[in-house]
Amino acid sequence: MTTAHHAPGEARPGGRTARTRQAVLTAVFRELGDGGFAALTMEGVAQRSGIHVATLYRRWRSTEGLVCDLLTDLSADVPLPDSGTLPGDLQALAGSIAAFYGEARMRRLIEAVVSAAARDPEAAAVLRTFFGERLALAGRMVERAVERGELPADTDPEKVMSALGAPFYYRILIVRRPVDQDLAASAATAVWAAARAGAYGRRDDGPAHDASPGG
Template sequence: MNEENRTPTPRPGGRSARVRADVVAATLAEVTEKGYDGLTVDAVAARSGVHKATLYRRWGGVDGLIAEALTSSADQPWPLPDTGELVGDLRLITHEVFAVFTDPELGPTPTALITAAQRSDVGAAALRAFFAARHRQAAEVAERAVERGELPAGTDGTEVIRAATAPLYYRLFVTGEPLDARTAERAADIAALAARSGLFAPETG
């Protein structure tokens, strides 16, 4: 089910920011409890205290609300590890993904949001933007490794992060296979090994 491709409106501060925060919180709560098929504008309006006419005007419907929740998540700062070595940083990043998604209390919300986002063009576009933003932020750990001389010059930090986290998301959202801490650590180790070998650096010669 696709709704109109509406881009979320600019987000000034003050009351508009409070409305946005309330709507995002309500959307996350509703999608966690009911999934995409049970998510309705009426329910988000009732939970957030924001009139449904406002929700339709600003976000266009359910798909726009999901996109806004993802955009809001991407806006949140993500403190990055700095262990002094690439493999240590990557292990902490993959462990965070593992810990969040497998936590009985924390995991259901991001799982439900990502699953819902895949059900519409608007949500899928917001999901791609969310991961792109997160990868850009996390690429700093690879860039620091290049500065230390640990990785070849020109290494694509974003690709390093993708390589480290992709096996986790594959299990979580594609195969449904169990995810454990050792799998998360192994994914980080493999990505670090590939990066050090130059697989994510420009070809020379």
């Protein structure tokens, strides 16, 4: 269930542009590990990566841009499973997310991105787009479950995937306690039970009546 993530810059084929990106993202990753987002500067990344600072400004615009690109790069380390059943997929994905955020540096990364978004509308837009795309992609898992008859036809895939992810970010950003496999198991079990009960129906239909707390 644990997924070792690649250090940025490893095992990614590509030309000079790709190598430049990986050198830069590796430097960002290490700078964040050393000093967090507050200490991250374009100059520090340039020095560490050996890439000219003008190139950094041209391609990434700001430290917010660097951190968001790093997030995109690292998200490839949380694979989307296809085990044949939704419970199996939810358990596998939750386990991968827990392994990813089990590392302090990954927690600091998401904290840095969220902080950047609070200050900078462009960073906020990057974050919104990133998670929007990621949720849409992960939603395929739910669409397959609906096709297999595991879930009601009106299930909203993005609601299901949001519900799976939410507990991890709440734990990291709000409650500020460690992410562990117990949280992953609980999140996957909860989402499966709630999805079967119709809690994630599409907006126009609302939740299934017999599962509504109000009903």
